[in-house]
Amino acid sequence: MTTRDVIRASVERIPVSTNSAAWLPEARADLVVAPAEMPVPGPGELLVRTRAVAVNPLDEVKQHTGNLMYRWLPYPVVLGEDVAGVVVAVGRGVTRFAPGDRVVAYAVGMERGSRHHAEGGFQSFVVVREGLTAPVPDTLAFHDAVVLPLAVSTAATALFQNDHLALPPPTVPRRAEPAPGRGTVVVWGGSTSVGSNAIQLAAASGHRVAATASPRNHERMRELGADVVVDYRDSTAVRQLSDALEGDDVKGILAVGTGSGAPAVALAVATGARRVALASPAVSFAELPRRGGPSAAAVRTLTRMGASTALTQLTARRHGITASFVWGSTLMSNEVGRMLWHDYLPRALADGTHACAPTAEVVGEGLGAIQTAIDRLRAGVSATKLVVTL
Template identity: 55%
Template structure:
């Protein structure tokens, strides 16, 4: 009999604890994979820090984790994309409303994936290299292509059509940013991005036409000058503090849509405990005030700025276009670079909590990965 274990979070704000977990049973269109590597996302640390502030529907205990890579060991009814033993990378969506927050949480040895949110991994690609992809590429795709966000044309994704429109990615060295640059280029758009100077060469390798230092005092003016009257199809604002300059660029260039992947405040700046502490009250006040101020500026300028959820692509045409039609061939050909680079920080589920703590201290242009041995 196959046994399973997971890194559980038993209550809001609690430390993760590794113990036995039920072996998952796949439903229609789902597969079970034996997990070989998991990656840490800011979302995991935010859920742990926020309690039920954002994910009020979670019924604890639950299993966090979105990024997984491993081998298919079982297929549910109607699941036919993969054979047993196939090496895959996939997006575990157990945290989302209406999903199974135990069986579909990534931080465990056996997990359920929707086969529509998975892609094969070539033999020469290590699990630790591929596992950086799922939430980041899904969030980037949702920001760029969902009709409620930038609504860009993805009908020729991967065929590298030539378009004159710009897409601006504020925060190109982030996990989402690296994927947004590549997806926008694969759909034929010209890309301008921002990053710290040490990452500029990498941004150009991914396809950015121009890169500017987000810390420069004249960065907004530099981006606007580079656009030089061309149409801006939309702006993806990534990381804390990205929304305000992105809206300023939109106002100056005539862009009408900004896709926000992060709030204007850091949810790490609060105690990991319940109750309305002074720190949490100040954070919530800043969050409300900055959002009201931002949306007021957007309303005056005719700009629509909305928050992005990576899971928005699940079950829809964008998800199929990315995970079924684009990624398998793009990964196999090396057309889509797997980034950011992995930083392996452990070899067991016990390392997940340490990795979450490390993420809170700041991680740039790399992704924390744990290999399950």
């Protein structure tokens, strides 16, 4: 009897009559653990018993700022994008997975057109889409795999989608050296969750990779595939990179991290790059008060964001640069989603080509620990993904 057969036999004995979720009951409230309806997988969907979840800035921003983002979500709502666990049931037409399979998936309950409750990640049983799911090897722990979904999806959208950097797809195993003629890709914000995955994907696509990160993370950036790394906080970072890349054919720049757009566009001007993918807002929302209604802080934040965004776009257009904003979930309706979740990730995780980065830090166990993780995220983390096990 194989390991998978044992797991499947165990899954058949799992009671699936009850479910619980960490609900966001109203704007700016703390999460509340309460019963939830048991989701039923539809065509092309899986029902997964969740074993680990990770928290993302989207979760923190939605909770903290109310309806500034994701206005279409009805309260109460289940947040959460990153899930890993065991398949307990499959919907009609599913061919890649069966009950008992260990999987990692991008839960899209926060997106328009989704089943917001059934597909929200912060619950014991969650519905995920076959096209946004990959198998987890037996050698890989759920809490390590769960750092990937939203980050790797956003990175892939930015790098490979035709309206962003439009790079050729990555290969497995990853090339030992950049492919001739592929040029260079810059990841501004390499130690972020998105950046750590973008470095690996760009290298696997055959490109030389340059990145920015704090000095303590430089060696890790090189391990992930970066050839050139500079400190983004250095006032000469743009010049350092442009000097290091002199003569290179810079195919594009991915800007990750608050305020990364302006230096990324400046670097594009200096290097002759024609595409910049913007994956983060121009300013931080940290100053916004966790309450409704108008406030001086909200006016200041939104005014700075508008002004900074407009200036970045104006600079880009003046120099013939396309600077486009990235929405990570768009890959679920185009060829990039299949390339990533069907073709690349299963093989890359199986042979260890793609590292689960950044490093997972388990901050607690059970749905009640998710609020603790979000609070920790708001306080600030570096080169780390906060994870809760279930």
